[in-house]
Amino acid sequence: MDPNGHPPGMDDLLAFPLIQALIGRRSRRFALGATIPDGPLAFASRHDPLPLTDLEQLLVLIATAGNTGWHYLIPYSAHAGAKLPSYAAAAGGRTFPSAAGWHTSEVFFTNDDGVYAFATRDAPALVEHTDEQLPDLDAFLAAHRARIRKLADGRLHLPPNDAYISPHNAWSANCPGSTLLIPVADVAQQLIALLCVLVQRGVCVYDDMHQVSIDGLEPFCDLVDLQHPLPLSLVEQEALTGCAVELGSACYAGMLLLQAMGLGGWMFDGINWLAVLGASGDPAVPGLGFRYDHDPRWLMPNPTGLAGVFEGFCPPHYPSMQAAVEAFVERKYGAAGPYNATTPGPWRDSARVRSSAVGHDAAFKACVAVMAQAIYDRFGKFPGTVPSLFIRMYLQAHHLDLEFYDHHFQAGAYLPTHAHHLARWHAE
Numbered sequence: 001m002d003p004n005g006h007p008p009g010m011d012d013l014l015a016f017p018l019i020q021a022l023i024g025r026r027s028r029r030f031a032l033g034a035t036i037p038d039g040p041l042a043f044a045s046r047h048d049p050l051p052l053t054d055l056e057q058l059l060v061l062i063a064t065a066g067n068t069g070w071h072y073l074i075p076y077s078a079h080a081g082a083k084l085p086s087y088a089a090a091a092g093g094r095t096f097p098s099a100a101g102w103h104t105s106e107v108f109f110t111n112d113d114g115v116y117a118f119a120t121r122d123a124p125a126l127v128e129h130t131d132e133q134l135p136d137l138d139a140f141l142a143a144h145r146a147r148i149r150k151l152a153d154g155r156l157h158l159p160p161n162d163a164y165i166s167p168h169n170a171w172s173a174n175c176p177g178s179t180l181l182i183p184v185a186d187v188a189q190q191l192i193a194l195l196c197v198l199v200q201r202g203v204c205v206y207d208d209m210h211q212v213s214i215d216g217l218e219p220f221c222d223l224v225d226l227q228h229p230l231p232l233s234l235v236e237q238e239a240l241t242g243c244a245v246e247l248g249s250a251c252y253a254g255m256l257l258l259q260a261m262g263l264g265g266w267m268f269d270g271i272n273w274l275a276v277l278g279a280s281g282d283p284a285v286p287g288l289g290f291r292y293d294h295d296p297r298w299l300m301p302n303p304t305g306l307a308g309v310f311e312g313f314c315p316p317h318y319p320s321m322q323a324a325v326e327a328f329v330e331r332k333y334g335a336a337g338p339y340n341a342t343t344p345g346p347w348r349d350s351a352r353v354r355s356s357a358v359g360h361d362a363a364f365k366a367c368v369a370v371m372a373q374a375i376y377d378r379f380g381k382f383p384g385t386v387p388s389l390f391i392r393m394y395l396q397a398h399h400l401d402l403e404f405y406d407h408h409f410q411a412g413a414y415l416p417t418h419a420h421h422l423a424r425w426h427a428e
Contacts, residue, residue: 064096065094091337236385263398276288279292
């Protein structure tokens, strides 16, 4: 241990080359305690599962969705003129990119002890740093540890059968000793953000699924071009795929850290995401316990949020889409928002920069709300053609059973960090 109580592996991590993480990145699925019962790679671990330590787990969480300081925002747009473009929704940046700085996702995770939320999307710069010096490590860790919230005892229950986990993952996913990270995106908020950007560009949408225009937009003909609207299904696909990129990028950032720490694991999507959110329909498999609804117009149940933890920007968590739009605008311009003059920032005169942003006046908000409410009324949910909340990728971290790789693989199946992980991170 170093004077701060960190294991020697921490020094290895801080000096680990990025290029080695990139080239050495592999899905390494065989954990301590795992078994492959038959086939060419059959093997049974001789060891018990070994859970991640609190420090190991925290580092994986930070790599996946940690706060990295102030978001620099978009510095210029011809549509904004002399003002600052006001697309972003978060003042803080994270370890992965997000379309226009919207950051609509949060990470949940589960281990042997429980189910947790790791809330960082609205975090300010948790620890200041300069170009010459990284943040104080202990303060950085403590600030992120404080953002973990326990939701339930015991590991998230997902039966290892085809209804919940793909057979090629069932033997190893969510296994004892592992930490399973679950990034969840608020597609409803993503769509509100996208509609705001469209209105800033003078664009509206029409319902191409029913081949009808959006009623009530006529009073806003000076804001948007009513003659050349975009198809709703295209805009909603853009919102969904934007979320998917955000979720995948977060998992990939965490995946790179696994190589640097010598942990096993992989990013994957072979788990029933509706069941994870709580829409399995089986009381014995409650998942994360999110609210969900059914409607004859929908092919599948639609999860919308977990009260007080992660609420989608749509009914029933808001009484109307007007209220959801107001909440989104408040996130941007209210206290701690990216366009509030009192929010600190990275510029020499952050108050001047933030306060110079393009605003959203009553007419602007009403225009966005008319489209959003029309979508909700027509389809019974928001968005109308894609889910309100969404999971695309998962990241699992666990301790490798090196004997499996030594038995079946040529040399080079794992990195030196894996070979020395127990000695460097678990010397005690």
